[in-house]
Amino acid sequence: MPGADDWGVVLLTLRVAAVATCVVVPPGIAAALLLARWRGPGKGLVETALALPLVLPPTAIGLLLLEALGRRSAVGAWLAARGIELLFTWRAAVLATAVMAFPLFVRAARTAFEEVDPRLVRLARTLGCGRVAAFRRVVLPLAWRGLLAGTVLAFSRALGEFGATIMAAGNIPGRTQTLALAIFHAHQLGDDRRALRLVALTVGLAFAALWTAEWVVRRRSRREAAG
Amino acid sequence: MIELAVRLPLARFTLALDATLAAGVTAVLGPSGAGKTSLLETIAGLRPAARGRIAVDGETLQDDAAGRRLPPERRRVGYVPQDAGLFPHLRVGENVRFGPAAAKAAADAAVEILELGPLLRRWPATLSGGERQRVALARAVATRPRVLLLDEPLAALDPGLRGRILPWLARVREAWAVPTLYVTHNVGEALALAGEALVLRDGRVSARGEPLALLAAPGLTDAATPGIENLLGGRVVAHEPDGGVTRVALDGGPALAVPLAAASPPGARVTVAVRAEDVLVLDQPIRGLSARNLFRVRITAVRRTGADALLHCTPAGGARPWVVRLTPAAVATMGLAAGRDAWLAVKSHSVRLL
Numbered sequence: 001m002p003g004a005d006d007w008g009v010v011l012l013t014l015r016v017a018a019v020a021t022c023v024v025v026p027p028g029i030a031a032a033l034l035l036a037r038w039r040g041p042g043k044g045l046v047e048t049a050l051a052l053p054l055v056l057p058p059t060a061i062g063l064l065l066l067e068a069l070g071r072r073s074a075v076g077a078w079l080a081a082r083g084i085e086l087l088f089t090w091r092a093a094v095l096a097t098a099v100m101a102f103p104l105f106v107r108a109a110r111t112a113f114e115e116v117d118p119r120l121v122r123l124a125r126t127l128g129c130g131r132v133a134a135f136r137r138v139v140l141p142l143a144w145r146g147l148l149a150g151t152v153l154a155f156s157r158a159l160g161e162f163g164a165t166i167m168a169a170g171n172i173p174g175r176t177q178t179l180a181l182a183i184f185h186a187h188q189l190g191d192d193r194r195a196l197r198l199v200a201l202t203v204g205l206a207f208a209a210l211w212t213a214e215w216v217v218r219r220r221s222r223r224e225a226a227g
Numbered sequence: 228m229i230e231l232a233v234r235l236p237l238a239r240f241t242l243a244l245d246a247t248l249a250a251g252v253t254a255v256l257g258p259s260g261a262g263k264t265s266l267l268e269t270i271a272g273l274r275p276a277a278r279g280r281i282a283v284d285g286e287t288l289q290d291d292a293a294g295r296r297l298p299p300e301r302r303r304v305g306y307v308p309q310d311a312g313l314f315p316h317l318r319v320g321e322n323v324r325f326g327p328a329a330a331k332a333a334a335d336a337a338v339e340i341l342e343l344g345p346l347l348r349r350w351p352a353t354l355s356g357g358e359r360q361r362v363a364l365a366r367a368v369a370t371r372p373r374v375l376l377l378d379e380p381l382a383a384l385d386p387g388l389r390g391r392i393l394p395w396l397a398r399v400r401e402a403w404a405v406p407t408l409y410v411t412h413n414v415g416e417a418l419a420l421a422g423e424a425l426v427l428r429d430g431r432v433s434a435r436g437e438p439l440a441l442l443a444a445p446g447l448t449d450a451a452t453p454g455i456e457n458l459l460g461g462r463v464v465a466h467e468p469d470g471g472v473t474r475v476a477l478d479g480g481p482a483l484a485v486p487l488a489a490a491s492p493p494g495a496r497v498t499v500a501v502r503a504e505d506v507l508v509l510d511q512p513i514r515g516l517s518a519r520n521l522f523r524v525r526i527t528a529v530r531r532t533g534a535d536a537l538l539h540c541t542p543a544g545g546a547r548p549w550v551v552r553l554t555p556a557a558v559a560t561m562g563l564a565a566g567r568d569a570w571l572a573v574k575s576h577s578v579r580l581l
Contacts, residue, residue, distance in 0.1 A: 119312055125299035126271050126306040127326035127370055133300075137325075141316045 002197050010201055013178040016090060017158035020098040024105050024154050029147070031102075032109035054103045061099055062167025065092070069168070088170045093178060096164035101154035108153055112146020113139065145217055152213040156206060179205075229253075229374060229406050233269050233279035235430075237262060242269070242277075242430040252400055252407040254417030254438055257427035263410040264309075266427070267376040270408070271306045272299035283373045283406060303328065305367030305375045305405070309382055311359040313351035319362050320347035326370035337365035340402050341395055357392050364395065368403055375399070375407040381416060393419055397458045397498050414438060415455040418550055455503040455537070457549050463488070463495045472519065472575055475499060480544040484519040485578040497580055503552040505577035508538065509570040510561055518572040524549065526567050529558060538563060540571060 002010075035047060053061055069086050070076045079086060086092050116139050124134040140147075162180040169176035171185060179202050186195040228250055235242040242262040255263050269277040272288065281289040288302045289295065313322050323343065324334050338344055341361045351359065360380050367375060381392055393416065400407065400420060409421055417424050417438040424441050426434040434441055461477040472484040475497060483499065491497055512521060524540035527548065536558045538551040549571060553563075563569065 117312075119308065120314060122268075122271075122273050122299070123306065123308065123312045124314075124325070126273070126302070126304055127366065128300045128303075128328040129326075130298070130300050133327065138314060 002201060006194070006197055006201060008174060009177060009179055009182045009198065010205070012090065012174075012176075013159060013180075014205070016093045016097060016178055017155050020094045020101060020158040021151060021155045023094065023098045024102050025147075025151060028102060028105040028109055028150070028154070031106050032113055032150075035106070035110045036113035050106055051103050053100055058100060058161065058163025059167055062096055062164035065096055065099065065164065065168040069095075087168060088172065088176065090169065090176055092169035093165045093176050096168040097158040097161040100161050100164050101157040104157050105150040105154040108150030109143070109147050112143035112150070115146065116142045148213055148217065152209060155209055159202070159205060159209070228284055229270075229408070230280065230282040231270070233266075233277055233281060235262075235265055235269050235274055235277040237265055237430060240430040242266060244427075244430075244432060246425065246432060246435070248406065248408070248425075249423060250404070250406050251423070252409050252421040254421035254424035255408055255410045255427055256412060256414065256417060256424055256441065257433075258412065261427040262430040263427055264378055265430075267306065267378050267408060267410060270302075270374065271304045271376060272297060272302050286373060300327075303370065303373045305370060305372030307360070307363045307367050307375070307377045307380055309379045311356075311363035313354075313359055313362055313366075315351050317351075318347065319343060319349050319351065319354070322351065322362055323347075323365045323369050325366055328371065329366075329369040330371055333371045334365070334369035336402070337369045340398055341365045360392055361395055364399055368399060368405070372405060375403075375405045377407060377409045379410055379412070381411070381413070393456060393458065394498050394500060396420055397460075401460060401496075401498075414441070417441075419456045419458045455550055455552060457501045457503065457506075459499050459501075459547055461497060461499060463491045463493050463497055465493055473580070475580070477547075479542070479547065481520075481522040481542055483573065483578055484575045485580050486575055488580045491580070500579045501549075501573055501577055503537070503550045505573065506549065506551040507572040508540075508551055508553060508557070508561070508563065509572055510563075512570045516572055517574070519575045520573040520578070521570055524569055524571050526563060526565055526569055528565050529563060531555060540569065542571075 031050060035043070035050075066087065067073060068075055069079065069092075071080050086095065120138050120142070121134050124138045129137060160180050161178070162184065165176070165178060166181055171177055171181045173182075173185070177185065179198055183195050183198045183202070186192070186198065229248040231248070232245045233242065239260075240262070242265050244266060255266065257263055265274065268274050270281055270288070278291045279289070280287070280292065287295055288297050314325060317325065323329070323338060338347065341364060343361060343365055346354065346358060346362070351362070354362065364380070377396070380396065397420060409417070411417055421438050424436065424438040425432050426441055459477045461475045461483075464474040464476050464482065466473050466487060466489050468487060468489070471487050473486070473488045473491070474482055475485055476482045477499070485499060507518065512523070522542055524542050526538055527541050528539035530537045530539070536553050536555045538553060538558075539548055540551060541548045551571065557563075
């Protein structure tokens with residue numbers, strides 16, 4: 001049976017993943033909208049840069065974060081001067097998983113926005129909606145399924161993130177040790193029973209997240225299909 | 228009144244239109260790709276590249292020379308695109324009341340006049356093409372627009388359904404009396420609804436006038452003749468159950484006998500439809516004809532359109548003119564010409580009460 005230690009790991013992981021998802025969604029929506037609607041020059045460059053974390057090894061991202069936020073860097077020095085400690089705290093785990101999850105969310109959200117017929121948005125304008133109202137009343141409700149899928153994807157990615165987290169946040173039990181790290185750690189120590197217990201918990205979490213999302217989508221579709 | 232002086236660069240040509248359109252329905256005719264939809268979108272404020280001046284009933288929607296340009300949401304145009312463009316995530320009722328400017332009274336009136344009551348809780352995906360168009364019309368008029376822009380509202384429907392939607396458009400015309408631009412490439416619709424028509428060709432007005440006079444305009448004749456309907460407003464006078472007829476007095480005359488329609492009480496406003504080919508032309512009022520409706524008219528125009536001839540006839544008393552479709556042979560044999568008097572005969576069963 002999972003012990004208090006194991007539940008502690010689960011809670012920390014959930015907290016990191018949930019906060020990281022919240023951090024990812026607002027700028028992710030903005031970036032996805034930009035990519036879906038903007039036809040300006042340099043779009044390809046921005047697109048590629050945003051997709052980089054998908055293809056780079058997570059450890060590389062982690063190392064870059066470490067360098068960017070270390071005391072020797074400008075940002076790190078600025079943060080340190082204000083007494084903000086990021087590296088090797090749970091906030092660093094949030095940041096690392098957020099960076100890894102961001103492109104996944106943007107991909108899903110962008111597809112969702114591109115599937116909204118722009119003529120419906122223009123119609124909403126002629127009916128008296130400003131840009132913001134048209135976005136809120138037409139684009140969001142029509143794209144919500146894709147946005148939800150992207151959110152679940154980002155959350156799942158955050159649940160399982162390993163490489164970037166271990167580089168930027170370390171592997172400190174009780175502070176930055178999320179499920180993925182704890183499994184690795186237990187296995188390294190030869191405690192395979194604990195590793196397997198944690199794997200079982202991870203499977204449960206992932207299943208619950210995916211199933212909930214499925215269920216919400218299906219419930220809404222049934223309502224909309226009903227005549 | 229709609230004042231237009233607009234320029235909009237398009238792929239093949241520049242839309243260039245200077246016109247002042249009277250109140251009522253103006254048909255915009257023309258082949259595909261002539262710039263008809265672009266014109267409507269320009270008026271609606273959906274074309275950022277459009278320049279010029281647009282005013283409706285004295286209210287300036289756009290005047291680039293004066294640096295004035297209302298965004299689409301403040302122009303108060305009722306735009307109905309070809310495919311209706313209903314919001315798929317909202318029920319019919321929510322679609323009708325979508326516009327922030329939609330007034331409850333106007334929305335209720337739209338629902339009543341377009342008979343949407345039974346559909347209010349349905350999702351757009353479950354509606355037929357004709358029902359969708361009615362919902363889109365209601366949604367547009369519910370915002371009490373200054374101008375209605377209808378983009379081929381019947382084009383996506385099969386011919387049978389068109390005949391059923393046309394009367395709804397006539398109702399909108401009667402009930403709201405909003406200046407309307409009606410894009411179509413079917414002259415029959417233009418004849419039924421519009422007092423005036425523009426023919427657009429490569430972004431320019433190539434002809435302008437009464438719809439009937441434009442039948443001879445090049446490029447239109449082929450699409451012109453099928454489906455021309457006489458749509459006339461009137462009031463129920465009385466029912467004669469024994470004779471199986473209802474008497475309807477058309478606005479400005481004459482009175483018609485139509486198949487018994489007891490559901491409309493005497494005094495009720497109705498629209499009747501008579502197909503142009505269902506009207507007989509006589510050069511004198513013969514007795515012993517089974518047709519219940521016989522009235523005198525003056526022929527005001529005769530047009531040859533493709534294989535057919537169309538007569539433009541005005542009943543005594545100056546009511547709305549009738550359009551009659553004949554073969555050119557009949558026209559020649561009877562010597563029908565503008566300025567002559569004639570009698571029109573219509574069987575009761577050729578008159579549909581809408």
